[in-house]
Every structure is written in C-alpha cells, then in structure tokens.
Amino acid sequence: MNWMNVEETLRRAEAPLFWVGAFTVASLALWLLYRLLSGFRIWVLGNGQLLSPKLGKWAVVTGATDGIGKSYAEELARRGFAVMLISRSQDKLDDVAKSLEPPVHPRSKGVVLNISSASGMYPVPLLTVYSSTKAFVDFFSRGLQEEYRRQGIIIQSVLPFFVATKMTRIRKPTLDKPTPERYVAAELATVGLQGQTNGYFPHAVMGWLTTKLVPIDLVIFFGAAMNRLQRTGYLRRKMLREQRNGDSLKND
Ligand SMILES: NC(=O)c1ccc[n+]([C@@H]2O[C@H](COP(=O)([O-])OP(=O)(O)OC[C@H]3O[C@@H](n4cnc5c(N)ncnc54)[C@H](OP(=O)(O)O)[C@@H]3O)[C@@H](O)[C@H]2O)c1
Structure with missing residues (x-):
C-alpha cells in the first residue's frame, strides 16, 4: 500500500469515524444529563408528598422499637399512616404503639420498607452471614415489588451504610453516619422514586463509588x-x- 492509498483510505474513513465519535459523545452527554436530572429529582426535590395516607392507610415497619425502625414508625405515624409495628419485645412494642397516632384501621394497600443494608450490595468478609442475608432481603423485596406493583403496594429495598444507632454503637453522628431521624427523613423522600435505595445522599454517593467505580x-x-x-x-x-x-x- 503506498502513501496515496493510505491517505485515500483515511479520507474515506474520516466521515464515518466523525459520526461514531459524535454519536458516542452525544450518548455520553445524554446519559450524564439523565443521571444528573434523576439525581436532582431524587435527592433535591424528593418525593415527600407521595408518602401520605392518600397512597393507602398502612405502613408495616419491622424492628420498629429502636433505631432506624422506630424513627420510621414515628415519622409515618406523624404523617397519618396506620403503622403495623413488628419487633420481639412486647413491652417496647406497647411503649412505641402508645406513643403513635392515629389508631390502626387492618386495608389492602400500603407501603413496605424492607431494611436491607449496604453490606448486601457485595460480599463483606467476616460479616458474611449478615451480608448474605441482607442480599437476600434486597432481592426478595425487589422481586415482591414487581409482583405487587399492580395492587398499588410499594415495597422498597433500603440499603443504608452506617447510621448512629444501638446496633452500631456509634454515639457521635457525622455526615456519613447520620442519626436515624435524619436518615429516615431523607429516605422517605425516595419512596416511589427508587425501588432500591441507599436512602440518604452521602450513602448514595458511597454506594455509587463502591459498586460502579471501584x-x-x-x-x-x-x-x-x-x-x-x-x-x-x-x-x-x-x-x-x-x-x-x-x-x-x-x-x-
Ligand atoms: N444502624 C446501621 O448502621 C445499619 C446499617 C445498615 C442496615 N441496618 C439495618 O437496619 C435495621 C435496624 O437497625 P438499627 O441500627 O436501627 O438497630 P437497633 O437500633 O438495634 O434496633 C433494632 C430493632 O429491631 C428489633 N429486633 C431485633 N431483633 C428482632 C427480631 N428477631 N425480630 C423482630 N424485631 C427485632 C428491636 O426490638 P426488640 O429487641 O424488641 O425485638 C429493635 O426495635 C437492621 O435490620 C440493620 O441490619 C442498620
């Protein structure tokens, strides 16, 4: 092949290569724009209005007598939901139930928030059983969400990183280890927008870094x-x- 032929081949390839490049840049720009807009929708605007009894009277909260679960129960009751509380100690259940309003009414629609964990997003050695069961909760919730979507029941899989509760023994909350109240307030704004969520913007960034980048x-x-x-x-x-x-x- 002489120089003339090389030049001719390159000249012919110029236009297709230009369009491949332009298409790639345009796709990446659109993808980035979509990610930025959906991030803005979830983490800045949120969906705080969705989670009201208009959606259905019921919310079921497991582990509802301490930490994250208790904060959910309190916030959902404050919003007017009838809350079904699940945990082991009857006395703690009675205390929380007494403090919640309004009274219960047993309806077919509602919201189920299943608390998985960021540990369920990938295997965590030395927390292997915990991590595996949390992965199960995540898959289970996401599968059920699809099964119950038509009945108008929202089932959300929630995957927090550290939250300052009895379980973690974190006494001093920080930006990345928030109080359960702060975590729950942020998380509730994601209901109806994300079937699977880290629930809190700094945790979503950590989730993105650990699953997409590293x-x-x-x-x-x-x-x-x-x-x-x-x-x-x-x-x-x-x-x-x-x-x-x-x-x-x-x-x-
Ligand atoms: N805190 C975190 O950093 C973090 C991070 C990721 C995921 N999570 C998950 O979030 C959930 C809540 O954690 P937390 O930090 O809020 O814990 P917590 O403050 O220790 O509260 C745990 C709650 O669950 C109840 N509970 C414990 N064992 C139970 C059982 N076998 N059956 C029914 N209820 C039970 C407890 O009440 P009784 O003792 O009365 O049963 C209590 O109300 C857990 O599933 C945890 O894995 C927490």
Missing part, C-alpha cells in the same frame, strides 16, 4: 481488611479486660 475485588479486599482490624482490636481489648479482671481477683 472494582468489586478491591471492595471485598478492603472490607475484609477493615473487619480484620476491627476484630483484632476487639480481641485485644477483650484480652486486656480479662487480664485486668484476673489481676483484681488475685488481689482480692
């Missing part, structure tokens, strides 16, 4: 490293506690 093997590796570190710290503290207790028994 390779899954790296996420699993760092998850394992973080949990090993935590386990080593816990075992060291436990050993020191036991040594201290042993010493004080000897002195007695």
